[in-house]
Amino acid sequence: MSPAHGFRGRHVVSAEDFSKDELLHLLDTAAFFEHDVGPRLAGKILATLFFEPSTRTRLSFESAMHRLGGSVIGFADEKATSRTKGESLADTIRMVEGYCDAIVIRHPMEGAARLAAETARVPVINGGDGSNQHPTQTFLDLYTIRKATGRLDGLRVGFFGDLRYSRTVHSLAKALLHFDVAMSFIGPPMLRLPQELRETLGARGRLGREVEGLDDARPLDVLYVTRIQKERFPDPADYERMKNAYRLDRAAAERFGPDLKILHPLPRVTEVATDVDDLPGALYFEQARNGVTVRKALLSLVLADADASGGGLA
Numbered sequence: 001m002s003p004a005h006g007f008r009g010r011h012v013v014s015a016e017d018f019s020k021d022e023l024l025h026l027l028d029t030a031a032f033f034e035h036d037v038g039p040r041l042a043g044k045i046l047a048t049l050f051f052e053p054s055t056r057t058r059l060s061f062e063s064a065m066h067r068l069g070g071s072v073i074g075f076a077d078e079k080a081t082s083r084t085k086g087e088s089l090a091d092t093i094r095m096v097e098g099y100c101d102a103i104v105i106r107h108p109m110e111g112a113a114r115l116a117a118e119t120a121r122v123p124v125i126n127g128g129d130g131s132n133q134h135p136t137q138t139f140l141d142l143y144t145i146r147k148a149t150g151r152l153d154g155l156r157v158g159f160f161g162d163l164r165y166s167r168t169v170h171s172l173a174k175a176l177l178h179f180d181v182a183m184s185f186i187g188p189p190m191l192r193l194p195q196e197l198r199e200t201l202g203a204r205g206r207l208g209r210e211v212e213g214l215d216d217a218r219p220l221d222v223l224y225v226t227r228i229q230k231e232r233f234p235d236p237a238d239y240e241r242m243k244n245a246y247r248l249d250r251a252a253a254e255r256f257g258p259d260l261k262i263l264h265p266l267p268r269v270t271e272v273a274t275d276v277d278d279l280p281g282a283l284y285f286e287q288a289r290n291g292v293t294v295r296k297a298l299l300s301l302v303l304a305d306a307d308a309s310g311g312g313l314a
């Protein structure tokens with residue numbers, strides 16, 4: 001079975017649900033989708049259910065759907081929905097599935113997307129569930145890294161910042177297990193990776209170095225920075241203690257040399273100085289733009305009636 005067949009009608013809940021072949025097929029499809037591919041999803045409807053704030057994920061899914069000729073329904077604020085009257089998530093999903101062909105959900109509760117997928121009869125795509133997973137961010141991260149470096153194997157990738165609560169870090173680290181990548185984890189000890197993920201990586205011999213300072217992480221090919229996840233801290237006092245605990249400034253970035261690629265899922269708060277932005281390796285805005293391309297490819301693979309190979313993607 002070709003990897004394309006593995007996507008059709010499929011839920012996208014966790015990056016680790018996808019094989020290496022499937023990930024590579026998605027990236028290859030996305031590269032093709034850099035070109036205009038026509039209204040492949042005309043007549044299809046995507047529902048975007050965002051129970052948490054978002055700029056990039058929601059708007060790039062919506063843009064992708066519109067660019068493919070489909071339509072979008074949904075909400076960006078649960079206060080405008082009948083959840084405020086006490087409707088359960090499961091009932092909300094059972095209603096919405098009747099209005100659309102696929103659902104993108106973002107929710108503060110870990111496991112919410114899995115729960116929605118167990119209920120829905122249409123594909124559910126996880127747009128981020130608590131601190132757990134953000135698989136479509138991972139897909140566009142992989143796409144950006146491969147586009148910038150020409151490869152995914154043989155790289156040294158450092159994750160910097162709030163490694164404890166950042167779902168983008170958790171998703172990407174698991175996906176990179178498919179590739180020959182040396183991973184390092186950089187940041188304050190209080191924000192280090194969750195123990196379960198440390199054990200998963202450790203069991204595969206891939207936990208790599210855990211260091212506090214950026215200078216201790218050199219050399220790297222890719223530095224993946226993440227903001228402090230204020231909304232995930234159970235104790236606001238801990239957030240206050242940590243909120244300025246790390247930062248990438250231009251001098252620190254330049255010490256890695258001119259070939260360093262700097263990624264960030266955004267939004268940025270203070271953890272990357274704005275004068276880093278014009279370094280040639282600062283890719284975070286391009287990374288966000290790649291979100292439309294990658295989500296176009298994903299939606300087409302999940303929703304298209306025809307095998308994507310029919311569009312010259314085999």
Ligand code: CP
Pocket residue numbers: 053054055056057058128137265266267
């Ligand atoms: N990267 C990302 O998920 O951004 P948003 O929170 O704006 O969707």
